[in-house]
Amino acid sequence: MEKFKRTIWTHLENRDMESLKKLLSEAETIELFDVMRxxxxxEQAIVYRLLSKDKALLVFEQLDTHLQQKLLASFTEDKVIEMISELAPDDRVRLLDELPAKVTKKLIASLSTEERKETALLMGYEEETAGxxxxxxxxxxKRSYTASEALEKVRANAQDKETIYTIYITDESRKLEGVLSLRELVMASPKMKLEDxxxxxxxxxxTDTDQEEVARTLQELDLLALPVVDKENRLVGIITIDDAMDILEEETTEDIFDKAGLADLNSKESDRSERLVNGSVFQIWKVRLPFLIITMIGGLMAGAVIDAFEEALEAIAAVAIFIPVIMDMGGNAGTQSSTIFARGLILGHINTKKFFGHLGKETLVGLSMGALVGTVTGIIASVWQGIPELGIAVGLALAITMTLATALGFFIPYILLKLDIDQAAGADPIITTIKDISGLLIYFVLVTQFLGYLL
Structure with missing residues (x-):
């Protein structure tokens, strides 16, 4: 598989489309599905356009809706209409549900009468239901068919059906009367009636059964498909095991994010990550550069703080020795905290509905670490420079700065999240800026307070 991927990338880099097309025509669908992600x-658009029509449809149906949308965005309008019309009804509805309402309406209007009827039928049911x-x-x-007649019907219609492994028996009004497997049909005597x-x-x-319940039933009973009936027991559709597995995956992911208070976060974070990794240079600039400019301005303001206390630095040279320690320790504490927040958020360990409980605990952790590090560093500073008051100033400054930085490491990403701003790109620059300015200010105020008699 890795060799296959490397070969595709080589052909793409060399713009060797003929060799790439030949390679793709010989590839298995599972290989194509894996590499497309x-x-x-x-690159996805190029590879997809080189696939044969049948293989392209197979791959497209297996992709998640996020990747399907990205591919559609690269197609011409005619190609989009062609792809939508060729999808299985359930796959078509799943994709249309994710598209903007205006686009969905236009695409439905472009379908044939039969396709539009099938699509409208499914979209008429409540979301996340079997229908x-x-x-x-x-x-x-029909129950009156013989096994031989039934096999002929299956052969004639197999090409257009999603599955033929389970066969449903209905009366003239489509009321469900029985079911049998293809194996049972093949093994039966040719003249036996299906009703027997x-x-x-x-x-x-x-049709109104919850989709998760349907998926669980399929999984627990080890079935290939489940019939779906309306209130009059008329057969209106089936749900297959592959769809059930997709549902269980989606529901599990949704449950994790919902428990963490992040029901709407998953797709947003995915889009942002995609833009920061695979977007154009200008798109990346738009996200990252503003925060770096904030950091630059913050650095200049930190410089202004140092300049404001220039007399203290000139009078007591030892004060300057501990500036890097205070800034670095505060920075490290803030970075640790923001990283823990980001990981806990994605894994569902942090519930944003109970955020201030998490913030309180993290602040206490910062205070305890700051007190310990501040005490040790204060004693070292006092002994090293022979100025006890400087040791007190350094120790207190470290304790306060580390506590503040740790709290900011949780608070700033949370605020950015609530403001719908990319916290991955913006949290650390903002934390660093606030921490640098406040840390220096705290340190110099304490130095002035405790060593004012030396100035």
Whole structure:
């Protein structure tokens, strides 16, 4: 697999499209699906356009909706309409649900009458229900058919169905009467009637059953598909095991983020990460440069603080020795705290609904560490320079600065999150700026307070 990926990247770098097209035509769908997720937006569009029509559709259906949207953005309008129309009804609805309302309306209008009818049917059901995620592409036969007649019907319709491994028996009004597997049908005597071999005890769900319950049922009972019926017990669709696995993955991820109070964060953070990693230089500048300018301004302001206490530095040269210690320790404490916040946020260990509880605990941790480090450093400063008052100033400055920096490490990313600003790019520069200015100010005020008699 790694060799396959490297070969694709080599062909892309060399712009050797003929060799790339040949390589892609010989590749398995699973290989293409795997490599598509690691390519940039531009590379994905190039690779996708070189795939055969059938292979392109297979790959597209397996991608998550976020990647599908990115690919659609690179297509012409005609290509988008073609792709949407060729998707299975349930896959089509899943994608349309993620697109802007105006785009969805336009795309639905471009579908054929039959496709539009299928799509409207599914979109008419509540979100996250069996009706919304089912497919209408299934094999439905009459109980009066013989096994031989049934096999002929399956062969004739197999190409257009999502699965043929489970066959559903209905009456003229589509009321579900029985079910049997393809294996049972093949093994049956050709002249046997379906009503004699079908299972009349049917595991089924209704259109308003929650999608997670459907997925759990499929998983627990080890079924390949589940029939979906309406209130009159008429068969309206089926849900297959592959869709169930996708649902369980989505629901599990959603539950983790919801428990952390981050239900809407997942897609936003994914989009931001994508923009910072694979976006244009200008897009990256727009996110990162403003925060670096804030840091630069903060550095100049820190310089102004030092300049304001120039007399103290001239009178007591030893004061300057401990400036780097105070700034570095505060910086390290703040960076640790912001990193812990970011990791806890993504893993669901931090619940933003209970944020101030987390902030209080982190502040206490900062205070305890600051007190310990401040005491040790204060004693060292006092003995080293022979000025006890300087040791007190250094110790207190370190304790206060580290406590403040630790609290800021949690508080600043949280505020940026609430303001819908990229906290990954903005938190550390803002923390550093505030910490540098406040740390220096605290230190010099304490020096002036305790060593004022020497100035």
């Amino acid at each position: 690691e390519l940039s937006s531009e 919304r995620i089912m497919t209408t592409e299934y094999v439905r036969l 071999i079908m299972h009349k005890k049917i595991i089924k769900v209704s």
